[in-house]
Each structure stands twice: as C-alpha cells, then as structure tokens.
Amino acid sequence: MTDKQAQPTMELSLNTATIREQWELDQAIQGCVRHGVRAIAPWRDQLQKLGVSETVKMIADHGLRVSSLCRGGFFTADAKLNMDDNYQAVDEARALGADCLVLVVGGLVSGTSDMAYARRQVADGLATLSEYARDQGVRLALEPMHPMYAADRGCINTLKQALDLCEQLSGDVGVAIDTYHVWWDPDLTRQIQRAGAASRIFAFHCADWLVPTEMIFGDRGMPGDGVIDLKRIYQMVLAAGYEGCCEIEIFSTNWWRRDPDEVLRTCVQRYQRVV
Ligand code: ZN
Secondary structure (H helix, E strand, C coil), X not given: CCHHHHCCCCCEEEEHHHHCCCCCHHHHHHHHHHCCCCEEXXXXXXXXXXXXXXXXHHHHHCCCEECCEEEEECCCCCHHHHHHHHHHHHHHHHHHCCCCEEEECECCCCCCCCHHHHHHHHHHHHXXXXXXXXXXXXXXXXXXXXXXXXXCCECCCCHHHHHHHHHHCCCCEEEEEEHHHHCCCCCHHHHHHHHHHCCCEEEEEECECCXXXXXXXXXXXXXXXXXXXXXXXXXXXXXXXXXXXXXXCCCEHHHHCCCHHHHHHHHHHHHHHCC
C-alpha cells in the first residue's frame, strides 16, 4: 500500500437525486455497480415504488452500502400526517440498514411568517421522532439548508443551529453536512470541529455552487463547475473524524437531461479530481 492510499478517504456514494429523472431505483443500483460506485443513497418515493424488500434484496445482492435514506422531516407541515410518515421513514431506514435517515425539517408553517414558531415546531417534532428512532436503532441526520430554502424547505439554516438542536435531544441525532448548503458559513470550520468532537457527523453531501445560480431549486453544480472549495470542506470533515461516505447529490435540470451513464461517469471522475 502506498502512502497516498493510506490517507483516509470517504467512499463515494450516489445520492439518487442526481439521476432521479432518468433512472428508477433498480436502474440506479445497476448503474452504481457498472461504474464501480459501492454506496447509494435512495430517496423514499423511488424506494416505495421498487418496494422495500425488493430493494433490500437487490442492494444486498450487489454488496452496496446505504449511506443514507432521503428523507424524513417536514415537521412544520401537517403534524399528525407527517409524524406517521416519519415513523415509516425510520422503519424503512432500518430495513435498508442505512447509515442514517436524512431529515429536511420544513420551512414556515403554512399561513404564518413566524420563523421562531416554525423552529419550535421542528424541535417538538424532532423530540418525538428521535425517541422512536432510538428505539429502532436508526440515526437521524438533520440537514441544515441554505437560507434561501428557509421559507419552504428548511428553517434550520446553519450547522450551529442544527448542532444546538441535537444537543437538546436524547436520541442518536446528528447532522448531514451538505457543501451546497453550508459552504458560505463564516463559522463553518469551528462547527465542523464541534460536530466531529461530538461524533455527530452522520452524512456528507457534495454539490457545487454555480455562478450565476439561475434558480432556487434544480441548479446545483457538478463538483468542479462552481465556486466551492470542496476539497477543503472534505478534508475538514475527514479531519473531524467522519468515517462515512461522500454522497454526490446534484439537483440539476441540466444534469437530469443528460445520459445517466454519462452523469455517473462524470461524478466518479470529478470526485477523484476535485474532491
Ligand atoms: Zn443534501
């Protein structure tokens, strides 16, 4: 083994959002195998379409690791309905043996403009769900979102906020660090160290920030096409003791129009070169 190989690295994982417009989950699993990608992060709509037991079997047959299941959360929407769905998400993550269940917490409560209220709803929902998840042995990963999503997707917007919340909870709750959401944060270095010291980094997502960004949703960049110092963040997360995978997760109308094999090939090449 050379010195270079002895450096700690993360296993590359395909977050299936990257090719979700082209491939169903079974095709994505086969795509990973073809391209030598040994981990996958499925989304629940596709999981349910293929069926949980069929997915578990396929993933086991191919020896893939499930780096996360995306996603639960949305605690600020209809509480009762969403909690049932969240319990089901925990069950699915458990069946898959996923490293964690990623939570997108939800934005403003419909008809209100009270961020503090939304954040309290999230804390309450999370407290309930974390007890269930702990009993099931499933780790929950809060994903802080870029502030442009605060209204409609996620009112937890910095790593600090997410970690403060984790500390109030009793279960196995940590964070999903997504370069796209956190790269701009002046407190990033310190918060990654804090997350690592508490063993709370459960997932790492990678996408680049394009300049200009044409739209709020669906214009994320392939690593290397934008302005984020991905290598630096990757190294910080590794140095903080993270031992999970690096998921390439690109919501992009541009890449969704391309041949999915080309997309996956590009992900693998860019991961090696840029990250
Ligand atoms: Zn993400």
